[in-house]
Amino acid sequence: TLSEHRGRVIVLNTWTITCGPCMEEMPSLIDLAHIVQGRDDIELVTISVDQDWPAVRTAVPQDSALTVLLDPERSVVTELFGTRQYPETWIIDRDGVIRLRIDGPRDWSSALALNVVETYL
Numbered sequence: 001t002l003s004e005h006r007g008r009v010i011v012l013n014t015w016t017i018t019c020g021p022c023m024e025e026m027p028s029l030i031d032l033a034h035i036v037q038g039r040d041d042i043e044l045v046t047i048s049v050d051q052d053w054p055a056v057r058t059a060v061p062q063d064s065a066l067t068v069l070l071d072p073e074r075s076v077v078t079e080l081f082g083t084r085q086y087p088e089t090w091i092i093d094r095d096g097v098i099r100l101r102i103d104g105p106r107d108w109s110s111a112l113a114l115n116v117v118e119t120y121l
Contacts, residue, residue, distance in 0.1 A: 031109035
């Protein structure tokens with residue numbers, strides 16, 4: 001649950017391998033995961049709505065620093081968060097408050113993206 005991650009800024013991204021913009025964005029998310037790896041104040045989590053791990057692993061290598069969760073029934077992504085389009089990214093502050101929702105792909109490996117995330121520390 002998100003409450004287990006209080007005290008950290010969470011970048012929460014929802015995606016699927018059948019989404020072209022998601023696949024375009026994924027390399028920069030993997031880069032951002034490497035950039036913040038080892039920090040205890042920022043956590044990057046993605047939720048894939050694909051059906052199985054082999055499909056997800058075609059986009060995210062197993063040795064990536066990116067945390068990937070699987071929600072094939074969309075019980076969390078759609079029913080809890082209300083996401084219907086992908087990719088969608090939420091920035092959640094240390095207190096668990098959603099501060100920013102971004103629809104569509106972005107370059108998450110840029111200094112500007114990291115600056116936005118760090119704004120909510």
